Amino acid sequence: MVPLKFERDIFGKLLAIALNNKIDLEECFSYPLSPLPPALCHNTGEMMKTEKSALAKKLRSLDNSSPPSSPDVWIIDGFYFLHSLVNQTIPDTFHKLSEIILQKICNISVQEIHLVFDRYLSPSIKDKEREKRQEEEIPFEITGPLQRPPSDFTKKLKNRKFKEAIVSYLAINWNNDEFGAIIGGKKIYLTLNEKCYSFVRNDQKVEKKEELNFECYHEEADTRVIFHAAQLQNQREIVIYASDTDILIIALANIHKLEEKNIYLVSRGAPGQRYDMNCINCTKLSNILGQTLCRALPAFHAFTGCDYTASFYRQGKVKPFNLLKKDKHFQNAFENLNEQFNLSDKQTTNAIEEFTVSMYGIKHCQSVNSARLLLFQKSFATSHNTKHFLNKVKTYNSNTIPPCWKTIKQKILRTTYIASMWLNATQKHCVKLSATEYGWTLNNGQYEPLWFDGEPTPLHVDDIVINSEDEGSDNFTSDDDENDYLSS
Structure with a gap:
């Protein structure tokens, strides 16, 4: 043989x-x-x-929508948003960086904003993709507000420990009364691992509260932004700010569960700015597709x-x-x-x-x-x-x-x-x-x-090998x- x-x-x-x-x-x-x-x-x-x-381009060709003029809430893919900062001058302290991030999202003309981040689990079925993207896992710690952010900010965003440190720091530093003027009458939500916290101004003070309704064990922001949309009670016009085909697919697949809500997926431009934006009305598109x-x-x-x-x-x-x-x-x-x-x-x-x-x-x-x-x-x-x-x-x-x-x-x-x-x-x-x-x-x-x-x-x-007697x-x-x- x-x-x-x-x-x-x-x-x-x-x-x-x-x-x-x-x-x-x-x-x-x-x-x-x-x-x-x-x-x-x-x-x-x-x-x-x-x-x-x-696939997203193909689906977008079926819908020609503009962002809603008066949305009720914005749900932002946090790391997509952080990547939008790479072409800007990074301030000289992490305290100032957290202030700039808060200012940018509070510039959106809406009363409620959710900043949703990935969780990093190990092992993960995304391990191979992260390896392909040359993502790193190098320990990084933010020791205080005056610490200087790294000059190679773009490169550091490939280090999951750096990204985890930034999100943890935002959750701590935004609980600061000096940011009350920035927050104004808005309500800001921030996810940190499975937890979610809200920040509001009350009598010139910033109040931080754990929001149990938004506690979530998803790994990816791709699914978690849909979870947040599903938990909203009275908001009808919902904008998801992200740039990922996966999110569009997940939104369309779950749209029938989001009754009486209009879901828009927008990308490009700065959050809240109506110019230079791609927009897909997911609710309208789902009706077209069935x-x-x-x-x-x-x-x-x-x-x-x-x-x-x-x-x-x-x-x-x-x-x-x-x-x-x-x-x-x-x-x-x-x-x-x-x-x-x-x-x-x-x-x-x-x-x-x-x-x-x-x-x-x-x-x-x-x-x-x-x-x-x-x-x-x-x-x-x-x-x-x-x-x-x-x-x-x-x-x-x-x-x-x-x-x-x-x-x-x-x-x-x-x-x-x-x-x-x-x-x-x-x-x-x-x-x-x-x-x-x-x-x-x-x-x-x-x-x-x-x-x-x-x-x-x-x-x-x-x-x-076919035996001769078996040949047909x-x-x-x-x-x-x-x-x-x-x-x-």
């Missing part, structure tokens, strides 16, 4: 075997044929990424690539979204990927497989394993020049074919975990599932994707057969 080990040129290996044996290509393509799925990973091991903002499509968006976005998950090589966002938008069958399948989903739900998993195959332009095929074989055959089945065939196989770009079912199954599990988290954004605890049961492994204190269960290739040549027909299809399956 001859072992079959992985090599970079796996297709060349298969060809070498095929020169002397008839091999079961269908069985071969049911394996990843790589330690990492080429359609989802670079050779370096990094996940494939796509321009997720392309509830089923809106509730399908979290799973769709996670499946096609977000901060937590890999994208499909060169598939992008717009083409897959167009497939989703025109097919209720696909919308229902993605909507089903929540904490109630189980892999035994074949109707849903079959639809996700069919959607994946459709992204690659293959008609009349519902199996990713079959699609892999068909795309391989399209490239090589009609070649009669053995030398030319050999050269083509050796240089074959396996990124261009979809992952096998073993890989898609794990991707569906990760998608379900993220979609469940986003769909529960209005609750104090949005995470309902276990990462290690939904497509991740925990290695050295860090979550890593489990790309597939089992071996990447058949272990032995005998596993893929050639593995390769004819040109006519191909045309039935492959889109032009």
Whole structure:
């Protein structure tokens, strides 16, 4: 029995075997044929990424709204706001920096403002993305109001300990009577870890209060801003100041829970300034898209690539979204990927497989394993020049074919975990599932994707060689057969 080990040129290996044996290509393509799925990973091991903002641009094209003239409340993504300070002169003390931050948000013409920050948990399913962004975890302490902020403020915003120190300092320093004139008649909310504090002026004094209604255990501000919107009682016109496709998707998915509230997502410009702003009326857009499509968006976005998950090589966002938008069958399948989903739900998993195959332009095929074989055959089945065939196989770009079912199954599990988290954004605890049961492994204190269960290739040549008595027909299809399956 001859072992079959992985090599970079796996297709060349298969060809070498095929020169002397008839091999079961269908069985071969049911394996990843790589330690990492080429359609989802670079050779370096990094996940494939796509321009997720392309989805936001596509959705924005369906709505042409302006920011509301008289909003009731602004909810601000705190670290997005801090990044807007990087092009400005940083003051010479942290006390002055905290004053400037308070002044800027109090310049907004609204009585209630929420400044919402991420929490940093470890381990986190975002570990790989933070590693890719070269984020650091270097101890940093603000010892007093006269301490000088670092000159490389932009770089320091990549250090999560620095960011945690700033938020903690704001929560302490804003409880200062000298800031009463800045706060005026407004009410300012600030999140710190799972806590939330409010600051108001009362008889020339600043009062700080813990707001239990806004206590929240979310990791990301992306979901927490929606939680804050859901807790508001009498405010109708709500502006979320942020620039993240994820927040738009989460808002649309939960908009049906925010009854009698109009949610606007705005970005660019300074908070409160009406010029140079992008604005999406999420409430209006949700009515255009319909509830089923809106509730399908979290799973769709996670499946096609977000901060937590890999994208499909060169598939992008717009083409897959167009497939989703025109097919209720696909919308229902993605909507089903929540904490109630189980892999035994074949109707849903079959639809996700069919959607994946459709992204690659293959008609009349519902199996990713079959699609892999068909795309391989399209490239090589009609070649009669053995030398030319050999050269083509050796240089074959396996990124261009979809992952096998073993890989898609794990991707569906990760998608379900993220979609469940986003769909529960209005609750104090949005995470309902276990990462290690939904497509991740925990290695050295860090979550890593489990790309597939089992071996990447058949272990032995005998596993893929077809015995002569078992032969039925050639593995390769004819040109006519191909045309039935492959889109032009």
